[in-house]
Amino acid sequence: MAEVDFERRLERLFAQSPDMPDAQAFAERVERRLDRGWNLRRWLIGAAGLAGGVVGASQLVMSNLFQRVESAEQSARVLSQGLARVTPTTDMVSALSGGYGLWIAVGLAFVTMGVFAARLVQEF
Amino acid sequence: MPGKSLSFASQHDVELCAYAAAGERRAFGELVRRHGSAVRNLLRRMGAQAAEADDVAQDAFLAAFERISEFRGEGTFTGWVKRIAARLYLRRLQREKRLAALAAEEGREEADAAAGLGNGGDADRRMDLEEAMKALSAPERLCVSMCYGAGLSHGEAAEALNLPLGTVKSHVKRGLDKLRARLAPNGEPNEGAVVEGRRSNG
Missing domain, CATH: 1.10.10.10 (Winged helix-like DNA-binding domain superfamily/Winged helix DNA-binding domain)
Structure with missing residues (x-):
């Protein structure tokens, strides 16, 4: 019994920890490290998004997309001509056949890049 | 979600842990303020020098923040962080062949x-x-x-x-x-x- 009492006493002694004089400074150091880690993480996410946007846009513009779009336009034109015989031509089909599809895709890619850039600027 | 102006000093540890789990770093800072000395004292009692004890205690609190969602409030927050700190200190001793x-x-x-x-x-x-x-x-x-x-x-x-x-x-x-x-x-x-x-x- 005395043994258990001593162990409890020892646990109490271990639990009694007087506040250190620099407790506040210690907490601030930990908070700073937390903030630093958080900011770094956001930077990495933003940078990854930006890089992804750049890669996506460059792939879109630099690949043989123009040829593909042209062939797609031809297909769309043929399709729309075919459809015209059956139904009236819709605005969307005519927009695609007019070459707007490429510019819509490029525009979307730049908007995506812009969003990530704006996010980065907001954070810092 | 509380605003930044909320005073965490009056909150219970379990509530602060819930805020911290939601990403509120100031709430976690309050927990560090409350229990930092206990963790540092434990490490010193284990034999760590003051500077080393502070380093390990900081790492332990950062690890605790990362894993705060694992803390279910079954024991005390101090006890939980102390166990993390003790293990980190031992790992450090092992790494440095001490x-x-x-x-x-x-x-x-x-x-x-x-x-x-x-x-x-x-x-x-x-x-x-x-x-x-x-x-x-x-x-x-x-x-x-x-x-x-x-x-x-x-x-x-x-x-x-x-x-x-x-x-x-x-x-x-x-x-x-x-x-x-x-x-x-x-x-x-x-x-x-x-x-x-x-x-x-x-």
């Missing part, structure tokens, strides 16, 4: 401790825990701190220290004997007491 050296340190320190006990009067016996811990050898200090300061069982301590369970138990027993001799109240008999701790279930 653990084996500490385990081999026993003989020299025991001689010092015996000398200290021999000429101590009643006033010495009422010394505080910090002073009493100095009488323990490094492995005894580690084992006693881990079991009674960080709340690990003998089995958990043995696993963390990578020592046989029996070795940990004997370190704890010897450590408790020395502490009992040093911390005994005035006049309390402490000779020949049998240590059969509550943690001996391993």
